[in-house]
Amino acid sequence: MPFRPDLRWSDVTPEALFLNRRQIIAGAAAAMVATPALARNKWSVDQTPNTFEEITSYNNFYEFGWGKEDPVTYAGALTTDPWSIEIGGMVDKPGRYDLADVTKGQTIEERIYRFRCVEAWSMVVPWHGFELAGLLNRVGVQPGAKFVAFETLLRPEEMPGQRDSSFPWPYVEGLRLDEAMHPLTILATGLYDQPMPNQNGAPIRLVVPWKYGFKSIKSIVKITLTDKMPPTTWNILQPQEYGFYANVNPEVDHPRWSQASERPIGGGLFGGRVDTLMFNGYGEHVAALYTGQDLAADY
Ligand code: MTE
Numbered sequence: 001m002p003f004r005p006d007l008r009w010s011d012v013t014p015e016a017l018f019l020n021r022r023q024i025i026a027g028a029a030a031a032m033v034a035t036p037a038l039a040r041n042k043w044s045v046d047q048t049p050n051t052f053e054e055i056t057s058y059n060n061f062y063e064f065g066w067g068k069e070d071p072v073t074y075a076g077a078l079t080t081d082p083w084s085i086e087i088g089g090m091v092d093k094p095g096r097y098d099l100a101d102v103t104k105g106q107t108i109e110e111r112i113y114r115f116r117c118v119e120a121w122s123m124v125v126p127w128h129g130f131e132l133a134g135l136l137n138r139v140g141v142q143p144g145a146k147f148v149a150f151e152t153l154l155r156p157e158e159m160p161g162q163r164d165s166s167f168p169w170p171y172v173e174g175l176r177l178d179e180a181m182h183p184l185t186i187l188a189t190g191l192y193d194q195p196m197p198n199q200n201g202a203p204i205r206l207v208v209p210w211k212y213g214f215k216s217i218k219s220i221v222k223i224t225l226t227d228k229m230p231p232t233t234w235n236i237l238q239p240q241e242y243g244f245y246a247n248v249n250p251e252v253d254h255p256r257w258s259q260a261s262e263r264p265i266g267g268g269l270f271g272g273r274v275d276t277l278m279f280n281g282y283g284e285h286v287a288a289l290y291t292g293q294d295l296a297a298d299y
Contacts, residue, residue, distance in 0.1 A: 041109045041110070041111065043109075043111055043113075043183065043184055044110070044111055044112035044113070045112055045113065045114055045124065045281065047112070047114070047124045048124065049112055049123075049124045049125060049126045049192075050123040050124055050125065050265060050266050051266065052191075052192050052194070054123065054265050054266045055123060055125055055191060055200065056072060056191075056197045056199055056200060057069065057072045057199075058121075058265055059071035059072065059199045059200065060117065060119075060213065060214075061075060061161075061199055061200075061201070061218055062161050062167065062171070063152065063153075063159035063161045063162050063169075063171065063218075063219075064159060064160060064161050064199070065160060065161050066161070070161070071198075071199035071200075072199045074160055075197075075198035075199040075202075076198060077158050078153075078155075078158050078159065078198045078202065078219070079155075079158060080198065080202045080203040080219075081099075081203070082098065082099075083098070083099040083203050083204070083221075084096050084097060084098050084099065084102075084221070085097050085099070085102055085204070085220060085221055085222065085223055086221065086222045086223070087135075087139050087222075087223045087224075088222075088223075088224050088225075089145070089149075089224035089225040089226050090141065090142040090144055090145035090225040090226060090227065091136075091139045091140055091141060091142060091145075091225050092139065092140025092141075092142065093138075093139045093140055094139070099203055099204065102135060102187075102204065103130065103189065103204075105134075105138065106130035106131075106134045106135065107130055107134070108128055108129065108130050108189065108190075109128070109129065109130065109186075110126055110127070110128055111126070111127045111128075111129060111186055111188075111207070111209075112124060112125070112126045112127075113125055113127060113184075113207060113209040114209055114280050114281055114282075115207075115209065115213055115216075116212060116213065116248045116262060116276065116280045117212060117213040117214070118212035118213065118214055118242070118246065118254065118259075120257060120258075120259065120261070120262045120263060120276075121262060121263045121264075121265055122262045122263070122264050122265065122276075123264070123265045123266070125191055125207075126191055126192055127186065127188040127190070127191050127207055128188060128189055128190035128191060128193075129186035129187050129188035129189055129190070129207060130186060130187060130189075131183055131185065131186055131187075132148075132180055132181070132185045132186060132187050132206070133180070133181045133182070133183065133185070135187065135223075136148070136180060136181065136225075141177070141225055142225065144227050145177055145225040145226065145227060146176065146177050146226070146227050146228075146229075147174055147175065147176055147177060147225075147226050147227070147228065147229055147230055148174060148175050148176075148177060148180040148223060148224070148225055148226075148230075149172065149173075149174045149222075149223070149224040149225075149226055149230035150172065150173045150174065150175075150206060150217045150220050150222065150223055150224075151170050151171070151172050151217075151220065151221055151222035151223075151224075152170045152171040152172070152217055152218055152219050152220060152221065153170065153219045153220075153221045154169055154170040154221075156169075167237075168233065168236055168237070171217060171218075171233050172217070172230065172231060172232060172233050173206065173214075173215055173216075173217035173232050173233065174229065174230035174231075174232050174244065175208065175215070176229075176289075177225075178289055179208065179286075179289060182285070182286060182289065183285075184208070184209055184210065184282060184285055184286065185206070185207070185208050186206075186207050187204055187205070187206060187207075187220070188201075188204070188205050188206075188207045189203060189204050200218070201216075201217075201218025201219050201220075202219060203219070204219070204220055205217060205218040205219060205220060206218075206220065209280055209282055210247060210248060210279040210280045210281075210282040210283075210285075210286045211245070211246045211247055211248060211280075212246040212247075212248055214233075214234050214242070214246065215232075215246050229244060232244055234246075240255060241254060241255055241256070243298060243299040244298075245290075245295075245298045245299060246299070247279055247286075247290070247295060247299075248276060248277070248278070248279055248280035249278060249279070249295055249299070250275065250276040250277065250278060251278075251295075251296075252295060252296050252299050259276055260275065260276060261273040261274060261275055261276055262274060262275075262276045
């Protein structure tokens with residue numbers, strides 16, 4: 001059973017290490033105020049997370065280059081404060097919301113999620129974030145809305161990859177409304193006890209754990225509710241390889257490689273590949289969203 005309702009990463013991390021991190025980060029005196037206890041939740045998996053180092057030094061963030069180490073090398077230059085998100089389309093309260101306003105009233109939880117890239121590597125990440133549904137309910141989704149479109153910041157001055165004009169910047173992604181409203185779908189604002197590192201999509205990014213990683217769009221500046229399936233970056237670039245849905249599915253191979261197994265990052269010298277799970281192991285929660293759909297056709 002992958003799910004343990006009562007587990008937090010602090011439960012699976014040696015306590016001394018955990019306390020040590022807390023003290024370093026928050027300072028003993030300020031700890032009570034600076035790091036309020038996170039709400040417990042039933043969505044975390046019973047797996048040891050990857051290290052902070054692994055999660056923050058092996059990344060895909062093409063705005064900073066094509067190499068796995070380009071994001072950690074170049075993303076430090078990104079200005080993430082001030083930050084705002086323009087929320088519009090079929091909503092009752094459209095507008096430009098400051099980051100503080102976006103998170104206002106939302107419960108920030110720790111979510112230890114599996115993360116499976118379409119390239120067949122995987123990690124386990126202790127995100128901090130809140131349910132996207134909380135924000136969507138706050139801005140008021142209008143009855144005709146069927147999809148949610150997301151857009152990443154366009155700032156070539158600070159994002160050297162965006163100077164490559166052969167790529168259709170800005171990076172865009174989308175979800176069906178029922179996927180967006182699912183409690184597993186979060187807007188993440190941090191990982192471990194840190195604000196979101198730039199290379200992981202500061203200051204706020206999407207995380208949809210049952211889909212391939214490319215759906216989890218980083219550094220979001222725009223959210224639009226719409227009645228049409230929105231264009232998505234990888235589908236624009238290679239439609240026969242990357243569909244809109246991108247649900248993790250070991251039975252539907254990428255045209256150029258198998259999706260039946262994956263390589264856990266940090267597995268070490270003897271760490272072999274492991275089987276990929278349907279919906280990345282979240283099937284009991286999300287399979288019902290796709291009843292009657294042909295997942296080979298809707299890849
Ligand atoms: N979002 C933006 N804006 N730009 C990107 O290049 N890469 C995607 C996704 N979100 C990407 C993005 C891909 S392919 C993956 S696997 C994940 O981010 C990687 O997230 P991580 O670097 O935090 O592991």
